[in-house]
Amino acid sequence: KQEVTQIPAALSVPEGENLVLNCSFTDSAIYNLQWFRQDPGKGLTSLLLIQSSQREQTSGRLNASLDKSSGRSTLYIAASQPGDSATYLCAELTTDSWGKLQFGAGTQVVVTP
């Protein structure tokens, strides 16, 4: 059964610290791994997408890595800001899932000023 796990469930850091969010997946037939951000009361916004052939993707202060052999992805957010406070979800798209994303439960992040 395809499962995606995110640890920790919640994280609080002071402004300026780097954030490290972890995502584990069990299905090795991965097509891509995606990271989303969800603000309270809002929908999900796609942040980064890593293809199975890639090892990492970067966008500004965000960097996501993918290690297929260990079934892990990590999202790094450098020099965190209060505006980074949100819930971050990872999702796996597999080659046999007909476009269905399997989401983790998310990590709720609070960045304190």
Add this chain to the structure above:
Amino acid sequence: DAGVIQSPRHEVTEMGQEVTLRCKPISGHNSLFWYRQTMMRGLELLIYFNNNVPIDDSGMPEDRFSAKMPNASFSTLKIQPSEPRDSAVYFCASSLQGASQETQYFGPGTRLLVL
């Protein structure tokens, strides 16, 4: 592009009433997804359409739930009769399946409260 559009944004109804949620996907996208999000169960995929055809409805909770996609620019999710346990945020998302950077674009959601 306006993104994925959902209506209504909020819905309060009484148990037993019919509820219809609406979604307009991003123009040109060929896949549409309906999700339900609750604190207890997180984000659950209810049903997935590709080229207006339902591909997988295994996430639909029971016969009270039905979804249609009569054309490429419109989909509905109907609950009849509604129950308090259906209270949740319902998201619609669309994507261009087969694209090299295939990702899903989410609407703002419909917050449903069944009393």
